[in-house]
Amino acid sequence: MKSTLITNGHIIDPANGINRVGDVYISGGKVAKIDLDARLRKHPHDLDVIDASGLIVCPGLIDIHVHLREPGQSAKETIASGARAAAAGGFTTVVCMPNTSPPVDNPSVVSWIKEKARDEACVNVLPTGAITKNIAGEELAPIGSMHKAGIVALTDDGHCVQNHELMRRALEYARMFGLVVMDHCQDYNLVGKGVMHEGAVSTLLGLPGWPSVGEEIIVARNAQLAELCGTPIHCQHLSAAGSVRILREARARGVKISGEICPHHIALTDESVRDFDTDFKMNPPLRSQSDIDALIGGVADGTITILASDHAPHCGFEKEVEFDQAPFGILGLETELGLFIDLLVHKKKAVDLARLVSLFTREPASLLGLERGTLSVGAVADVTLIDPDLEWTVDKSASHSRSRNTPFHGWELKGRAVRTIVAGETVWKL
Amino acid sequence: MELQTSTAWSRKDLLGIEELSVGEITTILDTSAAFKQVGVREIKKVPALRGKTLVNFFVEPSTRTRTSFELAAFRLSADVVNISTSTSSLTKGETLKDTAKNLEALHADIIVLRHSSAGAPKFLADRLQASVINAGDGAHEHPTQALLDAFTIREKKGRIEGLHVAIIGDILFSRVARSNIHALTKLGARVTLVGPSTLVPRTFEKLGVAVTHDIDSIIADVDVVNLLRIQHERQRKEYFPSLGEYTALFGLTKQRAENLKPDALIMHPGPINRGVEIDSDVADSGRSVILDQVTNGLAVRMAVLYLCAGVEK
Numbered sequence: 057m058k059s060t061l062i063t064n065g066h067i068i069d070p071a072n073g074i075n076r077v078g079d080v081y082i083s084g085g086k087v088a089k090i091d092l093d094a095r096l097r098k099h100p101h102d103l104d105v106i107d108a109s110g111l112i113v114c115p116g117l118i119d120i121h122v123h124l125r126e127p128g129q130s131a132k133e134t135i136a137s138g139a140r141a142a143a144a145g146g147f148t149t150v151v152c153m154p155n156t157s158p159p160v161d162n163p164s165v166v167s168w169i170k171e172k173a174r175d176e177a178c179v180n181v182l183p184t185g186a187i188t189k190n191i192a193g194e195e196l197a198p199i200g201s202m203h204k205a206g207i208v209a210l211t212d213d214g215h216c217v218q219n220h221e222l223m224r225r226a227l228e229y230a231r232m233f234g235l236v237v238m239d240h241c242q243d244y245n246l247v248g249k250g251v252m253h254e255g256a257v258s259t260l261l262g263l264p265g266w267p268s269v270g271e272e273i274i275v276a277r278n279a280q281l282a283e284l285c286g287t288p289i290h291c292q293h294l295s296a297a298g299s300v301r302i303l304r305e306a307r308a309r310g311v312k313i314s315g316e317i318c319p320h321h322i323a324l325t326d327e328s329v330r331d332f333d334t335d336f337k338m339n340p341p342l343r344s345q346s347d348i349d350a351l352i353g354g355v356a357d358g359t360i361t362i363l364a365s366d367h368a369p370h371c372g373f374e375k376e377v378e379f380d381q382a383p384f385g386i387l388g389l390e391t392e393l394g395l396f397i398d399l400l401v402h403k404k405k406a407v408d409l410a411r412l413v414s415l416f417t418r419e420p421a422s423l424l425g426l427e428r429g430t431l432s433v434g435a436v437a438d439v440t441l442i443d444p445d446l447e448w449t450v451d452k453s454a455s456h457s458r459s460r461n462t463p464f465h466g467w468e469l470k471g472r473a474v475r476t477i478v479a480g481e482t483v484w485k486l
Numbered sequence: 487m488e489l490q491t492s493t494a495w496s497r498k499d500l501l502g503i504e505e506l507s508v509g510e511i512t513t514i515l516d517t518s519a520a521f522k523q524v525g526v527r528e529i530k531k532v533p534a535l536r537g538k539t540l541v542n543f544f545v546e547p548s549t550r551t552r553t554s555f556e557l558a559a560f561r562l563s564a565d566v567v568n569i570s571t572s573t574s575s576l577t578k579g580e581t582l583k584d585t586a587k588n589l590e591a592l593h594a595d596i597i598v599l600r601h602s603s604a605g606a607p608k609f610l611a612d613r614l615q616a617s618v619i620n621a622g623d624g625a626h627e628h629p630t631q632a633l634l635d636a637f638t639i640r641e642k643k644g645r646i647e648g649l650h651v652a653i654i655g656d657i658l659f660s661r662v663a664r665s666n667i668h669a670l671t672k673l674g675a676r677v678t679l680v681g682p683s684t685l686v687p688r689t690f691e692k693l694g695v696a697v698t699h700d701i702d703s704i705i706a707d708v709d710v711v712n713l714l715r716i717q718h719e720r721q722r723k724e725y726f727p728s729l730g731e732y733t734a735l736f737g738l739t740k741q742r743a744e745n746l747k748p749d750a751l752i753m754h755p756g757p758i759n760r761g762v763e764i765d766s767d768v769a770d771s772g773r774s775v776i777l778d779q780v781t782n783g784l785a786v787r788m789a790v791l792y793l794c795a796g797v798e799k
Contacts, residue, residue: 259689260504262604262625262664332605377581378603380624 058104059083060480062439065108067092069115070414071421071430080113082437085480090431108441111474112409115429116148116179116438117416120238121213121292121316121364122389124150124181127168128157133369133458135169138389139177140456141367143484145389146473148438149180149428150367151420154191155214161186161197163205170206178483179476180428180438182208187226187237193217196226203233208424211238213292214339218244220277227285236424238290241274241299242340251380253326253341261329263380266341268296275299279306279313288312290423293366295321295340297350304359314423316362317355319395320386322348324463332379335463338368339384352399356406361419363412365392369459387462391450393442395464397471401444409444441475448472495793499611499618502627503668511636511672517789518637518782524561525784534792535564535596541589542568544600544621545582550756550780551621551630555598558787564596564795586610596795599623617794625659630790631755632665634783636673638775639710641782642751647674650707654680654736655714655763656722657690662714662755667693678704681736684725701736705745712753713738716763729762736763743768751775 060082067078067090078092081103124138133141135152142150152169154160160169166183173181185202189195191212199210210230216239217223223239230237247270252258254265275291279302282289294300294315303315320338325345328336336342354360368385375382393416400406407415421429428438452465475485495513503511524532540559544552552568559566569589582601589597596617599607604624611618622628640646651670657663657679667690670677677695679686686697698704705711716736718729726732733739738752743765746752752764752774760766769776 256689256692259687260664260693262623262627262659262661332608373581376583378601378609379605380603 058102059088060104060106062106062108062113062441065111065113065441067113067431068410068413069431070410070418071115072432074431075410080431080439082439082480085437087431087433087435087437089433106475110443112413112442112444114413114440114442115417115431116476116478117146117393117440117473118149118420118426118429119147119365119367119389119392120151120209120362120420120424122150122152122367123155123369123385124152125369126156126172127165131371131458135172135181136176137456137458138367138369139173139179139181140484141387141389142179143476144456145391146393146440146442146476147179147389148440148476148478149182149426150389151182151184151208151424153211153213154184154186159186159191160184160202160207161189161191163198163201166202166205166207179478182426184209184211184238186210187212187217188222191215193219193222196222196229199229199235200233203235207235208426209236209238211240211292213238213240216240216242216244216274220281223277224281224285227281227287227289231285231287234425236288236290238292239274239278240292241271241278241294243270243273246270246273249380251337251341252329253343255326255344257326257329261332263329268298268343268347271296271340272298272302275302279303279311282306282313283309283311286312288314290362291315293318293321293340293364294351294360295343295347297347300350300354300359304354304357307359314362315354315360316364317351317360318364318366318388319392319399320388320463322351322399323395328463333463334375334377334379334382335386335461337379337382337384338366338386352404352406355400355415361415362423363392363396363415365389369457370461372460375461385461387455387457387459390455390457391462391464391469394448394450394469394472397444398469402470437477437480439477440473442471443474444471446470446472446474496797498794498797498799499607500629500790500794501607501611501618501620503629503632503665503672504627506672508672511633511669514633514786514789514793515637515640517793518633518785521788521792522782522785524788525781531561531563533563535559535562535795538564538595538795539593540564540566540596540598540791541594542566542598543589544568544570546571546600546602546622548600548621551600554780554783555621555787558784558791561784562788562791564791582606582609583613586614590614590616596791615799617797619790619794622661625661625664627665628661629665630783630787631662632669633790634779634786635666635712635753635755636669637782637786638753638779639751642775642778643709646670649709650676650678651710651712652678652680652704652708653712653714654701654738655685655716657681657686657714659685660714666712667695671695678708680704682726682732701742702745705742706747708750709747710751710753711738711746713763714755715757715759733762738764738768740765740768743771746773753779755779
């Protein structure tokens with residue numbers, strides 16, 4: 057295998073505290089050397105040289121919350137198409153959710169996904185397993201067997217275990233395998249048939265409201281259970297100000313609880329739903345400006361440690377129905393990095409680029425115990441090249457996904473990935 | 487029939503009151519007044535929509551609204567087809583879009599839609615050449631009901647501006663309440679919402695209305711009471727304990743009716759629950775204009791069909 061040199065880029069590798077211009081040598085699919093004093097040095101001729109002048113060179117980005125829809129829903133997305141969308145968004149590793157058809161609640165589905173990913177995916181696809189059988193929230197799934205088959209975390213995403221006792225036992229049981237439990241925080245009684253944020257806009261439109269407290273009460277439950285069990289719990293796609301406050305308070309006490317946010321929850325408010333456009337329907341729903349401010353504040357002060365997309369493809373005909381009948385969810389992988397750089401770094405200045413890279417690499421790798429997210433010598437050479445100042449326009453017709461359900465079509469963003477390298481091989485470039 | 491209207495009408499659809507200007511609302515009310523005259527003639531029919539096809543597409547049960555639209559269309563000489571949930575293909579899994587496209591392929595000119603989903607009429611209007619008239623969408627809007635209510639108030643009181651109107655009942659789940667709030671506030675009335683705190687949350691104040699949970703505090707001050715039908719089926723049991731307690735706290739009992747101004751109007755969109763939100767005798771009393779509302783509904787719906795169908799597509 058030929059060796060590669062990525063030269064003269066601004067290397068950001070939070071795991072090793074590197075944040076300066078230098079060269080990255082890749083050999084045999086692994087990081088061979090990081091040379092920070094390489095300017096004007098002559099290189100051997102048998103190298104593929106990638107000039108990264110003006111670009112960020114960082115560990116391959118990780119998204120721990122995507123729906124790749126296989127098995128069973130390949131009209132929406134396949135592991136192959138979802139992986140291409142990931143690569144085009146700068147991601148080298150994605151963690152896929154278990155709410156497929158059939159769901160990932162047994163080791164054979166885990167093996168099927170791993171095999172399919174190995175054969176067809178251009179990025180690393182890591183499966184999660186359901187907490188409960190059939191994601192029904194009633195009895196534990198075979199967690200030990202799924203762990204053996206290779207899941208990286210547990211979640212009933214799309215659903216939420218309502219029985220607190222069952223959730224407690226899941227946390228205790230998962231501890232044996234070192235598996236993190238990730239939770240979609242939603243109290244079914246409080247949320248009912250809610251399809252949008254409960255507030256002034258839902259009052260005006262007469263659409264059933266999905267109140268913030270429906271999320272916050274489960275985040276509070278999770279904080280208490282994580283404290284009781286001493287086991288980590290990760291709260292997915294947080295949307296409400298109160299959730300950030302509860303998380304901040306619990307983390308200050310040393311409770312092993314973490315949280316993630318998605319770009320749409322800081323880019324859009326419930327005002328967007330006024331035209332009943334189902335591309336603005338997701339779960340949890342778009343909330344208010346004060347929620348956005350709290351979520352961004354949570355990223356800035358370290359309460360929120362994970363950024364994710366909740367990439368949720370749906371067919372056009374499925375979305376083109378009455379608002380309350382439409383499925384929840386939007387595409388995310390290809391717009392995620394651009395939105396977060398644009399909003400968190402350029403516009404709100406909540407974090408710098410080094411911290412942003414950490415939120416996409418070191419933090420998720422550390423949460424799930426993945427041997428990724430670093431440019432340490434000997435590590436697998438998953439690398440993303442980012443132009444943080446590149447101005448571009450989102451065009452859904454150019455998406456690599458099989459679906460087109462994005463609310464961001466036509467948005468002008470600043471910052472995007474320009475090349476994605478998995479194990480030393482370029483899998484996508486602009 | 488020649489009609490003079492105060493504002494040019496340019497909407498092919500009537501989806502809600504929220505987006506209408508005061509001028510547009512007034513245009514509809516003035517046009518309604520002209521059509522009301524047709525109803526008392528020996529020959530109750532005008533040729534305004536001759537050759538046009540109207541589809542009453544009711545995906546949620548309704549008798550009075552559907553009948554009212556049907557009669558309005560007959561009086562305008564349109565051809566009318568009725569489709570209800572039980573006969574529609576929606577029960578066979580066809581999408582709303584496909585069903586509507588099929589109706590358009592049959593050259594329907596006007597689709598009157600009643601649907602349990604908020605926003606369904608807009609969904610159709612965005613996709614069809616035909617005029618779409620909202621006959622009630624979820625808890626969102628019921629524009630012709632608000633227009634006939636406004637017409638009735640204007641007819642009986644001579645004005646709307648400056649009047650104090652109380653809307654009483656299940657506001658949270660009511661499309662009639664929302665459309666009435668928009669219409670009345672635009673036309674300059676003062677609106678107070680009355681009902682249990684669970685069904686009349688304070689968020690409604692953001693729509694420019696007052697909220698109270700004490701009917702007796704306002705009953706002597708109002709010019710109009712509009713009572714909404716109160717139901718106590720399964721999903722309402724978390725909102726108030728019983729119909730008996732509702733009647734005790736919010737019902738327009740004989741005693742409360744005595745405290746009304748002598749010339750106050752009592753309105754109800756129907757169907758009424760005698761003895762629940764309104765005392766039976768009060769419903770039949772001289773101040774009740776409930777049946778005038780029904781009559782006026784016909785004129786208002788004629789006006790709406792006439793105006794929307796007349797817009798160049």
